[in-house]
Amino acid sequence: MSVLDFWFDFASSYSYPAAMRVGPLAAKAGVSIRFRPFLLAPIFKAQGWSTSPFNIYEAKGRNMWRDLERQCAALGLPFRRPDPFPQPSLLAARVALVGLSEAWGEDFCRSVFSAEFGEGRRIDDVATIASILGELASDPDQVLAAARSDPIKARLRDETQEAEGLGIFGAPSFVTRDGELFWGNDRMEQALQWASRRS
Amino acid sequence: MSVLDFWFDFASSYSYPAAMRVGPLAAKAGVSIRFRPFLLAPIFKAQGWSTSPFNIYEAKGRNMWRDLERQCAALGLPFRRPDPFPQPSLLAARVALVGLSEAWGEDFCRSVFSAEFGEGRRIDDVATIASILGELASDPDQVLAAARSDPIKARLRDETQEAEGLGIFGAPSFVTRDGELFWGNDRMEQALQWASRRS
Numbered sequence: 001m002s003v004l005d006f007w008f009d010f011a012s013s014y015s016y017p018a019a020m021r022v023g024p025l026a027a028k029a030g031v032s033i034r035f036r037p038f039l040l041a042p043i044f045k046a047q048g049w050s051t052s053p054f055n056i057y058e059a060k061g062r063n064m065w066r067d068l069e070r071q072c073a074a075l076g077l078p079f080r081r082p083d084p085f086p087q088p089s090l091l092a093a094r095v096a097l098v099g100l101s102e103a104w105g106e107d108f109c110r111s112v113f114s115a116e117f118g119e120g121r122r123i124d125d126v127a128t129i130a131s132i133l134g135e136l137a138s139d140p141d142q143v144l145a146a147a148r149s150d151p152i153k154a155r156l157r158d159e160t161q162e163a164e165g166l167g168i169f170g171a172p173s174f175v176t177r178d179g180e181l182f183w184g185n186d187r188m189e190q191a192l193q194w195a196s197r198r199s
Numbered sequence: 200m201s202v203l204d205f206w207f208d209f210a211s212s213y214s215y216p217a218a219m220r221v222g223p224l225a226a227k228a229g230v231s232i233r234f235r236p237f238l239l240a241p242i243f244k245a246q247g248w249s250t251s252p253f254n255i256y257e258a259k260g261r262n263m264w265r266d267l268e269r270q271c272a273a274l275g276l277p278f279r280r281p282d283p284f285p286q287p288s289l290l291a292a293r294v295a296l297v298g299l300s301e302a303w304g305e306d307f308c309r310s311v312f313s314a315e316f317g318e319g320r321r322i323d324d325v326a327t328i329a330s331i332l333g334e335l336a337s338d339p340d341q342v343l344a345a346a347r348s349d350p351i352k353a354r355l356r357d358e359t360q361e362a363e364g365l366g367i368f369g370a371p372s373f374v375t376r377d378g379e380l381f382w383g384n385d386r387m388e389q390a391l392q393w394a395s396r397r398s
Contacts, residue, residue, distance in 0.1 A: 047256055057246055059368035063382050070389070169258035183262050186385045190269070 001032045004195040005175045007163055008109075009040040010093060011086035012171035013054070013068050016117040017075055018185040019110055019172075029192040035106055037093040038163040039156065040171055047169070052086045071185075072117075080120035087116060088124040090156075094147040095129055097155055104136040111135070200231045203394040204374045206362055208239040209292055209308075210285035211370035212253070212267050215316040216274055217384040218308055218371075228391040234305055236292040237362040238355065239370055246368070251285045270384075271316075279319035286315060287323040289355075293346040294328055296354055303335040310334070 006022055008015035026033040044052070054061035065081055072079035092112045099105030111132045115121040121128045126144070133140035146152060163173075167181050174182040174191035182191035205221055207214035225232040243251070253260035264280055271278035291311045298304030310331045314320040320327050325343070332339035345351060362372075366380050373381040373390035381390035 057368065059366050062366060063368065063380055066380070067382070067386070074389075167258050167261060169256065169262065181262055181265070183266070187266070190273075 001030065002195045003032045003034060003177055004191055005034045005036050007036045007038055007166075007168055007171060007173040007175065009038060009171045010089035010096070010109075010112055010116065010123055011052075012040060013064060013085070013117065014071075014185040015172045016113045017068075017071055017077060018188060019113045020077055021075065021185070022188060023106070025188060025192060029196045031192050031195045035096070035100055035109055036159060036163070037096045037100075037109070037156075038160045038168075038171075039089065039093060042160055043164050043169060046164070055085070068117075078114070078118035080118060082116050082120055082122075087122060090124075091126065091129055091147065092123045093156055094152050095133070095143060097152055097159070098143050098146045099137070102137075107136055108132060200229065201394045202231045202233060202376055203390055204233045204235050206235045206237055206365075206367055206370060206372040206374065207308075208237060208370045209288035209295070209311055209315065209322055210251075211239060212263060212284075212316065213384040214371045215312045216267075216270055216276060217387060218312045219276055220274065220384070221387060222305070224387060224391060228395045230391050230394045234295070234299055234308055235358060235362070236295045236299075236308070236355075237359040237367075237370075238288065238292060241359055242363050242368060245363070254284070267316075277313070277317035279317060281315050281319055281321075286321060289323075290325065290328055290346065291322045292355055293351050294332070294342060296351055296358070297342050297345045298336070301336075306335055307331060 004026065006018070008019060022033055044050075049056060052061075054064045069079055096105060096109050096112070099108040112123055112129070115128055115132065116123045123129065130140050130144065133143055137143045166173075166175050166179070168175070168183075170183055172183075172185055172188075174188060174195075176191065176195045180191075180194055182188070182194070203225065205217070207218060221232055243249075248255060251260075253263045268278055295304060295308050295311070298307040311322055311328070314327055314331065315322045322328065329339050329343065332342055336342045365372075365374050365378070367374070367382075369382055371382075371384055371387075373387060373394075375390065375394045379390075379393055381387070381393070
């Protein structure tokens, strides 16, 4: 079966519809998706940005929120603009790495995106993450402890470095096994097609 | 009939497939398209950019060229990366404004994009513009003179100011009569749908 890496940051607005869409579309395309959480902030910092470009460039940001609202409406996804934006995504990303080596990782990712962009909850609040874990993991406290362990911290740094090495500059991004990079929720279908053609 | 404004800059890479696609898609959607050439450079300058962001942000630029190549291949459009990029688009935009008040404007726009992104010709070279006009206008010299007249110069400045006032920050962009802004070649279908729903 062909494989496609789905790189995302929990802070990234278009990663929300991407995370909600990717499962069914990948199943239909016969492609196996690997969820790859990483942190955009260090990559943005290397480009000279201390926050999201959507905050730096006002007209671009205004269009993004309106566009995301339209996209979510078309997909039947609830939408609430998170405040603040971007949300610090470090904790969620670390917990996701724990979960993705167990069975509940992808559900956790979708739940975090729903909480953040569907309900306007803060994902840098441990209570939000703990309540999501309460639905999914047998021992939330143990997961939170694992998420704060050195191996997981190092793992997230490594993942972020790998993303940067692949040429990733935004999220979501899709990378095929032969290194083809597709950027954005809008390129998901094309990325899946590319991956399935080369299996 | 409903109307949709198609805002583009001849220097803009994704304006190329947009210009080639928009006619047939608009006809199918029953929407009347108005070609609105403008200049992105002053808008970029106001954002602090002295050139295209695709030149400033290397990874973003690398992805854009690869993505455009894939998009053109999928559409069956020839593609050659213009050098230099972006091409100065002032002359082409002024000539287009002349043409769009006559019958040959849209053909001229498509020919300029084809020359630039399909054949790698320089659109800031008067010879390129004159040779395109030779196929379309009865008196190319008269058109070039009109393009350099004060009313056309002022008109292009006004158009660019109108674009900025509409919240346009990149090209191509689509704006409906009720002020809804859609950014990018990827949003053409949605913009047409929006325009046709509200006719």
